[in-house]
Amino acid sequence: MTKPTILTGDRTTGPLHIGHYAGSLHNRLRFQDSHEQFLLLADSQALTDNAHDPDKVRRSVIEVTLDYLAVGIDPAKTTICLQSHLPALAELSMLYLNFVTVARLERNPTIKDEIRARGFGRDIPAGFLCYPAAQAADITAFKATIVPVGEDQAPLIEQTNEIVRRINATAGRPILPEAQAVIPQSGRLPGVDGKAKMSKSGGNAIALSASPDAISAAVRAMFTDPNHLRVEDPGKVQGNVVFTYLDAFDEDRAGLESLKAQYRRGGLGDGRIKRRLEGILQALIAPIRERRAQLAEDPAYVVDVIRRGTEKARNRTEATKREVVQGLGLFML
Ligand code: TRP
Numbered sequence: 001m002t003k004p005t006i007l008t009g010d011r012t013t014g015p016l017h018i019g020h021y022a023g024s025l026h027n028r029l030r031f032q033d034s035h036e037q038f039l040l041l042a043d044s045q046a047l048t049d050n051a052h053d054p055d056k057v058r059r060s061v062i063e064v065t066l067d068y069l070a071v072g073i074d075p076a077k078t079t080i081c082l083q084s085h086l087p088a089l090a091e092l093s094m095l096y097l098n099f100v101t102v103a104r105l106e107r108n109p110t111i112k113d114e115i116r117a118r119g120f121g122r123d124i125p126a127g128f129l130c131y132p133a134a135q136a137a138d139i140t141a142f143k144a145t146i147v148p149v150g151e152d153q154a155p156l157i158e159q160t161n162e163i164v165r166r167i168n169a170t171a172g173r174p175i176l177p178e179a180q181a182v183i184p185q186s187g188r189l190p191g192v193d194g195k196a197k198m199s200k201s202g203g204n205a206i207a208l209s210a211s212p213d214a215i216s217a218a219v220r221a222m223f224t225d226p227n228h229l230r231v232e233d234p235g236k237v238q239g240n241v242v243f244t245y246l247d248a249f250d251e252d253r254a255g256l257e258s259l260k261a262q263y264r265r266g267g268l269g270d271g272r273i274k275r276r277l278e279g280i281l282q283a284l285i286a287p288i289r290e291r292r293a294q295l296a297e298d299p300a301y302v303v304d305v306i307r308r309g310t311e312k313a314r315n316r317t318e319a320t321k322r323e324v325v326q327g328l329g330l331f332m333l
Pocket of ligand 1: 008
């Protein structure tokens with residue numbers, strides 16, 4: 001039996017952070033043995049909201065690949081490939097744009113949130129508004145049935161499946177499979193400042209390549225319960241970033257639950273919970289940082305991983321594009 005296919009990816013806008021780790025990366029590591037997995041370095045999509053800084057988008061291709069390899073993504077099991085170098089993705093995007101309306105794109109909750117967060121107002125780059133169709137092209141070009149992503153991406157998978165149904169209906173046969181999002185139960189990790197989204201541009205992230213000092217500083221500055229002034233005071237666990245992170249990374253669940261109870265009652269200082277979290281994060285990141293530094297010494301190897309992965313992905317995506325062109329009944333040469 002052939003393994004089911006997974007396609008997932010990240011915009012190349014900067015190094016990955018522990019939010020990516022707790023979210024999608026964790027699932028991707030788990031899936032690489034049981035599934036045929038493709039990881040897309042989404043540089044074309046990164047450009048849809050970074051046209052002012054293509055340099056960053058280019059540099060981040062290597063950064064994100066280093067992060068993938070450093071956390072344990074194995075290029076012998078997972079194919080890492082570069083979006084801008086897979087022409088079939090762009091071609092499918094153009095075809096799919098005819099099966100989706102501007103109104104539907106504007107209604108996509110992910111797009112709506114991102115337009116607000118980026119302050120685009122009415123000056124929305126057309127490429128940005130249309131990226132759900134491009135993401136549908138990414139997913140379907142690989143005929144992926146499983147897409148491990150953060151919860152913010154769920155509306156994109158939904159819209160992908162709408163496009164799939166339209167294409168299949170037009171073709172009169174099921175050319176493309178529908179895909180299912182696999183979303184971590186833990187939910188999205190907030191920023192160290194307590195804001196809903198951890199992001200490098202927001203300055204509230206802890207990178208997977210963070211130095212020991214950067215980790216200490218981030219934990220020290222972390223948002224807790226602003227009303228928990230003295231150790232004896234009862235404190236809030238809900239909305240307390242330190243506990244949210246402990247929930248995500250602390251494996252001693254029983255120990256953690258008793259700490260939470262003590263914090264709620266009063267008598268547990270922020271310093272204690274922060275020291276616990278810092279120890280856990282230092283232990284999590286140290287081996288990733290070391291492996292990343294080693295890999296960074298051999299950039300030719302990293303480029304080779306991307307080149308070989310992209311070659312492999314090219315055959316696959318070209319084949320799907322031809323099927324779609326044919327299925328739609330367009331002229332074939
Ligand atoms: N939109 C994803 C992000 O913001 C990146 C991405 C591009 C992606 N193409 C994809 C994710 C296909 C899953 C499947 O990180």
